[in-house]
Amino acid sequence: MTTTPKVSILIPCYNSERFIAETLDSCIEQTYNNIEIIVVDDGSTDHSLAIVHDYKSKDGRVRVISQPNAGACKARNSALEHSTGEYVMFLDADNVISTNKIEIQLIRLIEASDKMAVATCVWDRFYNDINEATFPKQMVYRDYDTGFDMLLDLWNCSEMYETACYLLSRTLALKAGKWDESLRKNQDGEYFSRVLMFATKALFCPEAKLYYRTGEYDSVSKGNSKAKIESYLKSLMLYKKNALVHENSERVKNALAHNFSLFMYLYYDQYSDLCQKAKHELSDMNMHVLPSGTKRAKIISRLIGTENFLKLRKLILNR
Numbered sequence: 001m002t003t004t005p006k007v008s009i010l011i012p013c014y015n016s017e018r019f020i021a022e023t024l025d026s027c028i029e030q031t032y033n034n035i036e037i038i039v040v041d042d043g044s045t046d047h048s049l050a051i052v053h054d055y056k057s058k059d060g061r062v063r064v065i066s067q068p069n070a071g072a073c074k075a076r077n078s079a080l081e082h083s084t085g086e087y088v089m090f091l092d093a094d095n096v097i098s099t100n101k102i103e104i105q106l107i108r109l110i111e112a113s114d115k116m117a118v119a120t121c122v123w124d125r126f127y128n129d130i131n132e133a134t135f136p137k138q139m140v141y142r143d144y145d146t147g148f149d150m151l152l153d154l155w156n157c158s159e160m161y162e163t164a165c166y167l168l169s170r171t172l173a174l175k176a177g178k179w180d181e182s183l184r185k186n187q188d189g190e191y192f193s194r195v196l197m198f199a200t201k202a203l204f205c206p207e208a209k210l211y212y213r214t215g216e217y218d219s220v221s222k223g224n225s226k227a228k229i230e231s232y233l234k235s236l237m238l239y240k241k242n243a244l245v246h247e248n249s250e251r252v253k254n255a256l257a258h259n260f261s262l263f264m265y266l267y268y269d270q271y272s273d274l275c276q277k278a279k280h281e282l283s284d285m286n287m288h289v290l291p292s293g294t295k296r297a298k299i300i301s302r303l304i305g306t307e308n309f310l311k312l313r314k315l316i317l318n319r
Contacts, residue, residue, distance in 0.1 A: 004034045005110075007102050007167070008085030011093050012075030014042040017051060019094035019213060024055050024062070026096040032103035037062045038079045039093075043069030048093070073179035073187050080173060088173050090188075091164040096130055098209035105167040108203045115171040117201040118147055121208035123162050130211040141206065147199025148246060155239075155255040158262055158292075163188045164210045172198060180238070184231040190238050197246045229271055233278060236260060240281060257287040261306065265292040268310040269317055275310075 009027050013020055020039075027037050041049045041064065049066065056062040065082055067075065076090055087106060091097065105119035122141065124133035138159050144150040154160060176194040183190060196202065236259050243252050260278045268275045282289060289310075291301035301309040 005086035005106070006084060007032065007035045007087045007089065007106065008079075008083035008170075009035055009037045009102075010076060010079035010083060010088060010090050011037065011039045012042055012072040012079065013039050013044060013048050013052065013093040014069065014072070014075075015044045015046045015048060016093035017044075017046040017048045020048055020051050021055075022096055023091065023093055024052070026099070027091070028055075028059055028061070029099045030097075030102050031100050032106060035061055035102065036083065036085055038065065038083055039063070040065045040067060040075035040079045042067060042072065042075045071181060073181040073183065073191075077178045077181065080178075083170075085170065087167055087169050089164060089167050092213075094213040095162070095164055096211040096213070097164060098207075098211075101205075101208040101210070102167065104205045104208045105203075108205055109167065109169070112201060112203060114200055115169040116175070116199060117169075117203055118172060118195060118199040119167040119203045119205055119208075120150075120161055121165050121205050121210055123165050123210035123212055125212050125214040127213075127215045133209075133211050135209065141204055143204050144202040147196035147202045150199075150202040151193055151196040151243075152251060152255040155258050158258065160189070161192070162210055162212050163192070166192060166195065168195060168199070180235075182231075183235055185228040186232050186235040190235040193239055194242060197242060224267075224270070226271060226274075229267055229274060233263060233274055236263060236278070237281060240285075244285075253285045253287055256285065257282055257290050258292070260287075261290040261292045264289055264306075264310060265297070269314045272314070 011023065024037065039052045039062065041052065052064050056064055065078060067078060080088060101121060105121065108119050109117055122135045124135045126132040139157050140150060140153050140159050172195060175198045179187060179191050239259060240256050243256060260282050263278045264275045279289060289306040291298035291306050297309065
């Protein structure tokens with residue numbers, strides 16, 4: 001590489017003593033050396049902070065910031081504010097990246113000579129051993145001429161990229177704004193929707209990998225309290241607000257309709273009042289509830305109508 005810009009790896013950490021060492025090892029072992037690793041301890045009550053300090057004593061690229069427990073979004077915002085890298089990556093404290101991830105993605109970004117481009121990679125879940133990951137193909141695994149085009153595909157096909165899949169410039173991160181600290185669910189989806197709205201290109205790097213720890217450890221998305229589901233709906237409403245400002249078109253409204261329809265499919269049985277709010281958001285765009293969920297659910301929805309399907313399913317489940 002002709003240039004060696006610094007890359008900041010930003011890690012919010014809360015009670016992650018079981019996993020933080022493996023996460024930090026995957027950062028320290030990167031083939032690209034000009035990195036800083038900023039860990040923001042979010043008021044951990046276990047030995048996470050001591051483990052991170054031990055890594056700091058052995059590798060000067062590790063930096064530690066402590067804050068009272070305030071949530072991962074505030075920790076990420078704090079990490080970005082204290083970082084000095086020209087490029088940034090947000091990494092959860094229990095996930096692992098391939099040793100070549102940063103180098104490969106950075107090469108693509110530098111070759112593009114575009115500070116408003118974003119790089120992506122493949123990802124898969126694992127429970128105990130990263131070798132469990134098989135990286136099944138996704139439709140969005142390709143380059144895009146604009147980040148917004150990729151965002152619409154993500155919404156239309158209900159696929160996703162996890163947080164650490166992205167490598168982006170500080171310029172793009174600052175343009176997108178801060179993580180929304182009021183959200184309790186889908187924080188990453190909301191944040192990166194703004195990143196992709198401003199991204200001029202999305203550059204896919206199939207050799208770079210993210211290993212996403214899941215199962216009992218997946219604490220960020222665990223739990224479906226009404227407060228969390230309300231927060232999820234709020235994130236979708238922010239999608240709508242921002243996307244229609246970016247481009248008010250039928251293709252955007254249709255992609256947004258997929259989000260609200262999926263919300264209704266997931267939560268109609270538990271939170272019909274919230275689903276009525278989602279329906280109102282659809283009506284506001286002159287859109288109807290679209291078939292969502294499994295292939296079978298979509299077939300039945302097309303036969304009898306999506307809302308009729310949801311009402312019938314709720315009736316059967318409550319018998």
